[in-house]
Amino acid sequence: EPMLVRAALLSLPLHLQLPSLPREVSHSTLDASGRSHALPCSIGQLYIGSLRLNSDTTRMCAPATSAWRRMLPNALTVGRVITIPLLAAAYYTPRTAHTRLAAAMFAFLSLTDLVDGYLARKWSVQSDFGAFLDPVADKLLVCTVLLLLSGSLGAIVSLPAALIVCREIGISALREWMAIRGAHATVAVGWSGKLKTATQMSALQLLLLSLSAASGMTSPIRRLGIALLYISAALTAYSGMQLVERACAALGPEDSRRSQQ
Incomplete structure (x- = not known):
């Protein structure tokens, strides 16, 4: 399944392909109240909108606000x-x-x-x-x-x-x-x-x-x-x-x- 996702992405036109991510980047999303949260992302994870795709599962990226x-x-x-x-x-x-x-x-x-x-x-x-x-x-x-x-x-x-x-x-x-x-x-x-x-x-x-x-x-x-x-x-x-x-x-x-x- 991960190979199918990767192959589908590589088949996209060049201007639609995602740029390579650094080892640690900050992804931003909005919650229900419209407040922005920084989301930590690491290499090897693919982001489409606010979705994080990895080899195990597809899930939402959690807010970075520590307890x-x-x-x-x-x-x-x-x-x-x-x-x-x-x-x-x-x-x-x-x-x-x-x-x-x-x-x-x-x-x-x-x-x-x-x-x-x-x-x-x-x-x-x-x-x-x-x-x-x-x-x-x-x-x-x-x-x-x-x-x-x-x-x-x-x-x-x-x-x-x-x-x-x-x-x-x-x-x-x-x-x-x-x-x-x-x-x-x-x-x-x-x-x-x-x-x-x-x-x-x-x-x-x-x-x-x-x-x-x-x-x-x-x-x-x-x-x-x-x-x-x-x-x-x-x-x-x-x-x-x-x-x-x-x-x-x-x-x-x-x-x-x-x-x-």
Whole structure:
């Protein structure tokens, strides 16, 4: 049977014959959703469209997305959630370098927040589980560190921290409600929300680092961290009002009256 297939192909006109394949080539096909997948092909295999013919059988070429690529972004997110209690434990460890360890852990967790989303987009392995857990992990990390810093630095941190925590909980509830109504896209993250997150993470990182400084409140790092925290609180309120306004505009008059009752 393989000889018959080979003879039939060799009998084709020259311009219809397939070129010779290198030892490793990348073949591309489309799945049902229109997403492109790279398919690894080795020498000795004949490709017609998305079919792979060899001497044993005729079968479809499988996508090259490895299992570990599909799992790694979500594993980083889950690991971030698991590590948050360890950060709190490191913060209260009775040693002089405990705040430095907590600051290093916070920097690492913030980095994984960037890496998992980047890898999911690069490898086209976004999932509903990752889309749900990633913002939850971010909020857990931020709220935990705000709670820790409020206990150490007092009202100067606890006041903006209360605003940030209340906003995060309220907007999370709003997003769940809009998702139920099929209008989740109306409360997607905008530029103000992204800027809020950037200033928030920077402020918390600086404040954690400042706790190891002997100068205390006069430390330039701490003063900059507090300033960024208040800027983040203002952006938090502004972006929250934007999302509420967009959600109300997406609802009909009847829904708006019900929401006010």
